Amino acid sequence: MTTATAPPGAARFWPLIGGLAWSEWVKLRTLRSSYWTLLAAAVAMTGFGGLLSAAYARHLTPASRAALDPASYSLSGFFFAQLAIGVLGLLVMTGEYATGSIRSTLAAAPQRIAVLAAKAGVFAAVAFGTGLASSLAAFFLGQAIFAGKGIEVHLGDPGTLRAVLGGGLYLAVFGLLALGIGALARRTAGGIAALTALAIFLPVAAGALPASWQSSLVRYLPTAAGQALIGRTKFTPPGPLLSPWAGFAVFCGYAAAALLAAAITLHRRDA
Amino acid sequence: MIEVRGLTKRYGGKLAVDQLTFTVSPGRVTGFLGPNGAGKSTTMRLILGLDAPSDGAVTVGGRRYRSVRRPLHQVGSLLESAAIHPGRSARSHLLALARANGIGRRRVGEVLAITGLDGVAGRRAGGFSLGMTQRLGMAAALLGDPPVLLLDEPVNGLDPDGVAWVRGLLRALAAEGRTVFLSSHLMSEMENIADHLIVIGRGRLIADAPLAEFTRAAAAGHVQLRSPRQDRLARLLQQAGATTTPGPGGSLLVTGASAAQVGDLAARHGIALHELLAQQASLEEAFMKLTRDAVEYRPHQQARA
Numbered sequence: 001m002t003t004a005t006a007p008p009g010a011a012r013f014w015p016l017i018g019g020l021a022w023s024e025w026v027k028l029r030t031l032r033s034s035y036w037t038l039l040a041a042a043v044a045m046t047g048f049g050g051l052l053s054a055a056y057a058r059h060l061t062p063a064s065r066a067a068l069d070p071a072s073y074s075l076s077g078f079f080f081a082q083l084a085i086g087v088l089g090l091l092v093m094t095g096e097y098a099t100g101s102i103r104s105t106l107a108a109a110p111q112r113i114a115v116l117a118a119k120a121g122v123f124a125a126v127a128f129g130t131g132l133a134s135s136l137a138a139f140f141l142g143q144a145i146f147a148g149k150g151i152e153v154h155l156g157d158p159g160t161l162r163a164v165l166g167g168g169l170y171l172a173v174f175g176l177l178a179l180g181i182g183a184l185a186r187r188t189a190g191g192i193a194a195l196t197a198l199a200i201f202l203p204v205a206a207g208a209l210p211a212s213w214q215s216s217l218v219r220y221l222p223t224a225a226g227q228a229l230i231g232r233t234k235f236t237p238p239g240p241l242l243s244p245w246a247g248f249a250v251f252c253g254y255a256a257a258a259l260l261a262a263a264i265t266l267h268r269r270d271a
Numbered sequence: 272m273i274e275v276r277g278l279t280k281r282y283g284g285k286l287a288v289d290q291l292t293f294t295v296s297p298g299r300v301t302g303f304l305g306p307n308g309a310g311k312s313t314t315m316r317l318i319l320g321l322d323a324p325s326d327g328a329v330t331v332g333g334r335r336y337r338s339v340r341r342p343l344h345q346v347g348s349l350l351e352s353a354a355i356h357p358g359r360s361a362r363s364h365l366l367a368l369a370r371a372n373g374i375g376r377r378r379v380g381e382v383l384a385i386t387g388l389d390g391v392a393g394r395r396a397g398g399f400s401l402g403m404t405q406r407l408g409m410a411a412a413l414l415g416d417p418p419v420l421l422l423d424e425p426v427n428g429l430d431p432d433g434v435a436w437v438r439g440l441l442r443a444l445a446a447e448g449r450t451v452f453l454s455s456h457l458m459s460e461m462e463n464i465a466d467h468l469i470v471i472g473r474g475r476l477i478a479d480a481p482l483a484e485f486t487r488a489a490a491a492g493h494v495q496l497r498s499p500r501q502d503r504l505a506r507l508l509q510q511a512g513a514t515t516t517p518g519p520g521g522s523l524l525v526t527g528a529s530a531a532q533v534g535d536l537a538a539r540h541g542i543a544l545h546e547l548l549a550q551q552a553s554l555e556e557a558f559m560k561l562t563r564d565a566v567e568y569r570p571h572q573q574a575r576a
Binding site for chain 2: 031032103104110
């Protein structure tokens with residue numbers, strides 16, 4: 001709807017998006033819910049990662065020792081952390097609609113798609129930072145536990161850095177998916193329902209499908225595709241995964257589709 | 272300058288704003304008046320580009336709002352139901368709006384001081400009284416020092432001091448040549464603020480006139496009198512085309528004749544008058560009279576302006 005003026009060139013775009021990003025940064029850091037959800041994500045990532053690793057190490061058999069990917073398994077806390085990060089991503093949008101502050105936001109910045117981009121960019125940076133830090137912490141904690149059994153790996157080992165980085169990337173992209181869902185749902189309760197369905201019920205429901213479907217279909221589900229980058233954790237669905245970066249690309253595709261739908265909706269619907 | 276041209280908004284099948292056309296000019300305070308549900312807030316939202324019109328167009332300073340970059344420098348707005356996140360402090364709320372428009376922290380401090388909120392700037396807005404929330408809304412509207420101010424029910428919930436403060440502030444802003452457009456459902460609130468009134472009812476324009484003209488045109492005053500020969504005088508007045516009704520305390524109320532005409536008539540017939548009062552119609556009465564036709568369920572009747 002910016003038809004009345006010429007489309008802004010790069011020289012006009014960057015100062016605008018910079019101001020909007022700064023505004024969104026102020027909004028994110030001035031709400032308690034941001035700190036609580038990020039703290040919950042970090043605690044879930046490291047805490048559950050440590051617990052699950054300890055449980056695995058305690059009941060080690062030759063078979064389970066051979067099946068273990070120590071780096072990936074220590075990141076199993078992602079399963080719970082994604083819900084906390086997802087709630088924050090959701091709240092970035094639904095919090096504005098629930099309180100009516102979206103009207104202040106859009107009155108101060110009527111370039112709605114730029115507002116969405118600023119929100120997504122700032123949130124993604126914060127979610128990735130938190131995700132990567134807690135991924136690293138969970139990795140070191142897990143390896144310290146595995147070291148008792150002599151099965152630990154090191155960051156320099158093949159595929160290890162990718163898995164740890166993957167933990168942060170997965171959480172950031174899942175958060176973006178949630179942000180897109182938030183813009184579409186506009187309501188926190190409905191958004192959380194959709195998010196839970198996506199992260200938990202969809203993989204479980206897929207498990208009820210015939211085995212031949214499972215191996216071909218399940219790995220393309222959003223969370224299964226994204227997990228390919230982290231590797232085999234406690235919660236990885238059975239059957240083959242996509243290759244790490246291909247899976248992550250599919251996962252990003254889902255997030256991009258949600259954000260695109262959010263952009264169209266935001267642009268068209270009354271605030 | 273705000274220009275509204277044939278503005279129409281439908282929500283589902285319900286017509287909220289119906290072919291509105293008016294202009295809000297700079298240098299004066301324009302009141303936007305109508306009963307609850309008349310379409311005032313919808314019109315405000317359409318002006319701010321929050322909702323898209325079903326038909327027609329509206330521009331602020333010659334441009335559609337959604338095409339304005341950093342619009343707080345052009346238009347300051349206060350929306351009816353507080354559009355503020357209750358978990359954020361007053362200062363943080365203002366800072367977020369400021370940053371989106373390239374405005375710095377210093378200006379945030381200034382508007383907090385102007386609105387008398389500097390003492391509570393660090394407190395969460397969710398704990399604010401209605402009056403404080405309104406002040407925070409005013410602070411946000413003033414952030415960009417804009418030439419146009421759009422205020423939806425700004426004195427709603429303010430104590431008398433606050434009302435007087437808003438009046439003074441808006442008059443001063445209009446005197447600086449700014450466009451000030453404020454809505455209310457209470458005519459009494461407009462009495463000492465507005466220079467010009469735009470009245471709507473059921474989404475339609477009812478009146479667009481200077482306040483003074485509005486009062487004169489809308490409700491002619493009536494005359495209250497007492498006389499020892501009141502019945503005789505009433506008959507004479509009726510013969511002269513005026514209408515009489517019994518008034519308070521045994522007095523007689525006359526409409527359709529001025530105090531001078533009543534006095535002259537009484538003198539011609541040698542009737543003594545013990546009391547003769549010209550009653551200026553209050554703005555509230557004028558408003559009621561104007562909107563009665565448009566608001567009540569008599570759509571076949573022509574609205575009078």
